[in-house]
Amino acid sequence: MTENSIVQSPGRKPNLIGVIVKWRVITHQGLMRSQNEDAHWVGHSIEVKTETESASRYIFAVADGLGGHRGGAIASRTALKSVKAEFYKWHGGAADGMIGQAMQKANQKVFCVAQSDPELFRKMQTTLTVVALDQDSLTVGHIGDCRLYRLRDDCIKILTRDHTMSNDLLQMHLISAEQASTHPGRHQLTRSIGSELFMNADIIREKVRPEDTYLLCSDGLWSELTEEEILNAMQQNDVSSACEKLVRVALSAGAPDNITAIAFHIETVGNCTAPAFSWRTFFRMS
Known part of the structure; x- marks a missing residue:
């Protein structure tokens, strides 16, 4: 058995343990930037457990770099190299430990x-948000102001918390939500990758359900859209259409910053019989 195909034994069909996901990625340098300092990565592994059982795992990551000269691009790509290295060593379970180590x-x-x-x-740093899917569990490691949205039962929810000056003031009830939306510290990071030798990341866990749709994006996308616009886009029939609409609306609004959006849809959760064709048909490349 190889990763690319499934060889069926007569009368037996292999079981896939985990999730089947469809996803799409779009990244754009924006309308006022000379280079794209955002970086993203999607990883998918199939681990053979027994002759008739395999485990499917995914990881989605977005990093938004900042710093003088070319430092931002180097920071975001350097961060993702660590994510890749830890994912390739991961054999399921304890996703929070794998993500924490990577960050x-x-x-x-x-x-x-x-x-x-x-x-x-000088001042080179990056945000980093990592999402791991293993069996029916989603685990998020987050630092900075990329966001993870979830659409479930036509309701949208932001699962991450922005590590920015304005949001910190909002959490302390020193300003209102309306003031936070226009505060000059709206994009001033209070936590990031690379600013100090030690950092503290948020870890978020939840159970996924079939038909959940998620959006992982940099602030270059969400800052140009209202929550209603994000909801309307994520309600599209498929993740490719949703991702394209999100980026198109952001660009129409001016999009001065780099944009990265990863949309993924949970097709199946738990055990399922795997058909006799490539695993790679289960997901879409950007």
Whole structure:
């Protein structure tokens, strides 16, 4: 048995343990940036457990880099290298540990690169949000102001919390939600990857359900859209249409910043009989 195909034994069909997901990624440098400092990665693994059972796992990650010169792009891509390395060593379970390790290593590497040449990489840092799917569980590691939205039963919810000055003031009840939406510190990060040697990430866990749709995006997307516009786009018939509409509306609004959007839809949760064709037909490439 290989990752690309399933060989069926006579009278027996392999069972897939986990989730079947459809997804789409779109990234754009925006209308006022000379380069794209956002970075993204989607990983999918099939691990053979027994002759008739395989486990399916996914990981989705977005990093939004910032810093002088080319530092932002280096920061975001350096962070994702750590995510990839930890995902490839992961054999399921304890997703929070895998994500926490990936984010700590990402932080140390970005910090060390910034210290290696302070003049070139001054203030180099990045946001990082990582989403892992294993069986029926979704685990999120989050630092910065990328966001994870969930659409369930036609209701939209933001699962992450922005680590920004305005949102911190809002959490302390020092400003109102209306004031936070226009506050000058709306995009001023209070937590990030690479700003200090040690960092504290949020870890979020929840159970997924069939027909859930999620949106993982950088602030270049969500800051240009209302919650109603995001809801309307995510209610499209498929994730490709949803992702395209989100980016199209953001660009129409001006989109001065880099944009990255990953939309993914939960098709099936739990055990299911796997058909005799490529696993790769279960998901879409960007």
